[in-house]
Amino acid sequence: MSMIQVKNLKKSFGDLEVIKDISTAVEPSEVVCVIGPSGSGKSTFLRCLNRLEDISGGHVYIDGADITNPKNNINEIRQKVGMVFQHFNLFPHMTVLENLTLAPVKLGKLKPDAAEKKALGLLDKVGLGAKAKAYPGELSGGQKQRVAIARSLAMDPKVMLFDEPTSALDPEMVGDVLGVMKDLAKEGMTMIVVTHEMGFAAEVADRVLFIDGGYIVEENVPNELFGNPQHERTKAFLSKVL
Amino acid sequence: METIIESLPMLWEGLKMTLYIFAIAIVLGFLIGLVMALLRLAPFKILNWIAKIFIDAIRGTPFIVQLFFIYFGLNSFSWVSLDNVWAGIVTVAINAGAYFAEIIRAGIQSIDKGQTEAARSLGLNQSQNMRYIILPQAFRRMLPTITNQAIISLKDTSLLSIIGVADLTQRGRVIVSATFEPFTIYLALGVMYFVIIYLLSLLSSYLERRFVLR
Numbered sequence: 001m002s003m004i005q006v007k008n009l010k011k012s013f014g015d016l017e018v019i020k021d022i023s024t025a026v027e028p029s030e031v032v033c034v035i036g037p038s039g040s041g042k043s044t045f046l047r048c049l050n051r052l053e054d055i056s057g058g059h060v061y062i063d064g065a066d067i068t069n070p071k072n073n074i075n076e077i078r079q080k081v082g083m084v085f086q087h088f089n090l091f092p093h094m095t096v097l098e099n100l101t102l103a104p105v106k107l108g109k110l111k112p113d114a115a116e117k118k119a120l121g122l123l124d125k126v127g128l129g130a131k132a133k134a135y136p137g138e139l140s141g142g143q144k145q146r147v148a149i150a151r152s153l154a155m156d157p158k159v160m161l162f163d164e165p166t167s168a169l170d171p172e173m174v175g176d177v178l179g180v181m182k183d184l185a186k187e188g189m190t191m192i193v194v195t196h197e198m199g200f201a202a203e204v205a206d207r208v209l210f211i212d213g214g215y216i217v218e219e220n221v222p223n224e225l226f227g228n229p230q231h232e233r234t235k236a237f238l239s240k241v242l
Numbered sequence: 243m244e245t246i247i248e249s250l251p252m253l254w255e256g257l258k259m260t261l262y263i264f265a266i267a268i269v270l271g272f273l274i275g276l277v278m279a280l281l282r283l284a285p286f287k288i289l290n291w292i293a294k295i296f297i298d299a300i301r302g303t304p305f306i307v308q309l310f311f312i313y314f315g316l317n318s319f320s321w322v323s324l325d326n327v328w329a330g331i332v333t334v335a336i337n338a339g340a341y342f343a344e345i346i347r348a349g350i351q352s353i354d355k356g357q358t359e360a361a362r363s364l365g366l367n368q369s370q371n372m373r374y375i376i377l378p379q380a381f382r383r384m385l386p387t388i389t390n391q392a393i394i395s396l397k398d399t400s401l402l403s404i405i406g407v408a409d410l411t412q413r414g415r416v417i418v419s420a421t422f423e424p425f426t427i428y429l430a431l432g433v434m435y436f437v438i439i440y441l442l443s444l445l446s447s448y449l450e451r452r453f454v455l456r
Contacts, residue, residue, distance in 0.1 A: 052359055079365035089360035093379050102374060103364035148360075155364055 001064055003028045003159055003190045004049060010057030011044055018044045020214035021058075026159070029188040033201035033222070036211040037237055042194045045211060046161050049192065050081045063158055079107065082152030086164040088144040090136035096123065096147050097132040100154045109155065122150040126180050142173025146180055153184075160184065162193040198242055202226055210234045246430050249417045256413030257434060263331050263409060264396050270335035271395065272388075275342020280372075282347050293343065300340035305398055309333045313405050330402035330409075338395040345387045349380035382453045389446035393439050400435070410434060 002025040011019035018041045026032050036042045047053045049060055051067050051074055058068070062081060065072050091099050100119035104110040110118065123129045126146040136144055145165055152160060162181065166174045178200050185191055185204050195201060201208050201222055208225045210218045210233075218225060218234045226242070229235045281293035300308065313329035316322045324332065353376050361371040381388075403412035414431040418424045 050363055052363060075362075075365050075367050078363055081363070083360075083363035085356060085360065087356055089354070089356035091357065091360070091375055091379075093382070103361075103366060106370055106374060107365055151360075152364070 002026060002061070003030070003063060004192070005061040006049070006058070007060075008058035009045070009048060009055065009060060011041075011048055011053055012056045018214055019048065019056075022211075022214075022216055023058075024209065024216060024219070026190060026192060028158075028190055030206050031185045031189075031191045031193070031204055032207050032209060033205040034192065034194045034209045034211055035196070035198070035201060035237075035241075036209075036217075040212045041214045042211045043163055046163050046192060046194050049161055050078050050083055052083070079103075079109070079155050080158045082149075082155060082157035082160040084145070084148050084152055084160065084162045084165050086167050088136075088141070088148045088168075090144055090148055090151070092136050094135075095132065096128070096134050096136065096139070099136070099147060100151050103151075104154050107155075115154070119150070119154055122153050123147070125183075126150045127176070140173060141169045142176045145169065145173075145177045149177075149180055149184075159190045159192070162191065162195070164194050164196065166195070166197055196241070198226065198238075210237065212237070245417075245421050245423050246426055249413075249421070249427065249430075252413050252417060253410065253430065253434065256408060256410035257438075259327075259408050259413075260396075260399050260410040261438070263327065263334065263399050263402065263407070267331045267334035267399070268338060268392055268395055270331070271338030272342055274335060274339025275346050278339060278343035279346035279350060282343060283350060297340045297343050300337055301344075305333070305337055305401060306404070308337060309401065309405065312336075326402070326405045326407050329405065330399065330407045334395055334398055334402075337398065338391060341391045341394075342388070345384055345391060346380070349384035349387075350376055352383055353379050382450075385446060385450050385453070389443060393442060396439060396442070397435065 004026040006022055006024050009019055009022040010017070022045060034042045034045065044053055048055050049062070055068050060067050062077050065077055067074060067077055091102070094102065097116065097119055100122060101112065101115040104115040104118070105112050120129065120132060123132055126149060128143055128146055128150070131139060131143065131147070136147065139147065165181070166177050169177065174197070178197065181191070181193070181200070182204055193201070193205070205222050207219060208222050209216050210225065212233050218229065218231045225234070226238065229238055278293045278296060281289040282297070284290065309330070312333050313324065313326060317324055317329070357375050357379070358371055361375045362368075366374070399409055400411040402409055403415060406412065410431060414427050418427045421427065
């Protein structure tokens with residue numbers, strides 16, 4: 001069974017149709033990168049996958065459960081879907097450690113001491129074990145984003161969604177964050193990454209989606225999509241960014 | 243000087259009454275404000291309207307009129323019996339509640355949308371998001387404005403003397419009518435109010451420093 005299945009997804013903001021008709025599926029352990037011009041709907045597409053945006057039409061199945069069905073508890077489904085944002089969105093009134101333990105403890109997934117132990121392990125994994133007691137305001141952008149990844153992982157998600165995770169970072173911070181994401185991919189995490197980092201997409205992705213105008217214009221393994229794009233719009237986009 | 247020393251026990255009784263009314267009214271007022279702010283932001287139009295009507299009605303009418311309405315107006319019904327102290331507490335609470343509602347609403351709306359998105363994407367529901375993420379951050383930002391409203395409400399309690407509540411102001415008036423020394427007595431009242439309010443603002447700046455957003 002696919003980890004994520006998207007069937008005829010549509011999303012409008014008022015009269016503006018941002019996602020016109022998208023269908024795709026993501027298999028367990030697959031890493032899918034989503035590229036496309038700004039305003040193409042790629043971030044909106046990602047945000048529909050955990051219903052941060054209300055879905056206007058079609059269906060999204062996470063691990064078999066239809067998130068557009070109001071009978072399914074969206075809060076429970078979201079626990080399986082980690083999300084990392086462009087602007088980190090760490091909780092500034094809590095320490096790094098509290099950022100990681102809040103959800104597992106309050107949602108009854110782990111006891112406080114177990115959550116703390118797990119959090120410290122995750123912080124070590126992203127290279128920030130020493131920052132457990134720091135507040136987000138004391139961290140650099142790259143450190144914040146690694147904490148944000150660790151915060152999502154603390155819920156043991158089955159899928160991780162990344163919404164332009166390196167776009168707000170100083171160039172020298174990008175490598176650390178991409179490094180953590182590569183490690184995750186190697187461990188078999190199912191990932192969907194909206195990104196402008198073509199190098200990362202080429203190296204890590206199993207499949208690349210090129211989204212433009214609310215549709216998937218083209219999808220392929222990275223070598224083919226980057227090396228031998230079929231559509232004019234893909235060619236035009238790639239010639240600008242590569 | 244002698245008059246002041248002789249009147250101190252009475253003023254002390256008045257001060258205790260003022261603080262008693264203030265303490266209950268401010269807590270009630272804050273709860274009213276919190277509920278009204280949440281109604282104002284709730285995803286149901288009817289709830290928004292209820293809160294908006296309440297807030298506009300209270301902000302658009304004088305405190306004294308509200309006090310008379312509650313003490314004389316409501317008490318004219320046989321099934322209502324509010325003594326003057328409780329009529330005063332209720333009036334101060336409702337009045338402060340309307341202002342708190344707007345302060346809290348603005349505070350909640352000032353928190354970046356990304357905070358809610360992060361919390362919801364982790365699986366927290368909307369009330370957990372409010373409780374653990376939004377309100378703790380909003381309260382820190384609101385603290386100076388909340389203190390300001392608390393100070394205004396404390397001063398409003400002196401108007402309760404009009405309906406005979408034996409608060410600090412009322413005790414002062416009684417002493418003046420017996421001693422004919424308005425200058426010293428009202429000066430003493432002023433100093434006492436000033437000291438309490440000064441202590442309140444000290445507490446507020448201590449809390450602000452303590453809970454500064456890092």
